[in-house]
Each structure stands twice: as structure tokens, then as C-alpha cells.
Amino acid sequence: MSEDKFTYSYSPAKSSVADRIAAKYISVPKKPDSDLARLKRLDRKAELPGTFAGIAVGLTVF
Helix, strand or coil: CCCCCCCCCCCHHHHHHHHHHHHHHCCCCCCCCCHHHHHHHHHHHHHHHHHHHHHHHHHHHC
8 A cells, every 4th residue: 555645835925825814813902992982882781771772672562
């Protein structure tokens, strides 16, 4: 029987492809939020529970 062996050769071109694929799944460090972005996020958090409650009441009435 012949022996089948696995061989691997390194290529920088393959490495760049692997780096691009890995970069899609690695989290990017967040930049500090501006005051306006923080205010918008806070506004969404404040309105969301009321929206859900309104939808729930509306669905149970009809």
C-alpha cells in the first residue's frame, strides 16, 4: 500500500484571505459614543416598553 500523507504549504496570499474572513467575526473595539448617540439610545430604551405595552393592550382589546 502507498502511504498518503497530508502536506501543507504556507502562502502569504492565503493568509490575507484568512485574515479578512476572521476580521468579519472578531468584534471591533467600539469608539466612544457621542452625547447625541447616547441620548438617542436612551430615548429608544424609554419608548420601547411603552410601545410593547400599547401593542399588547391593543391586541387583547380587538
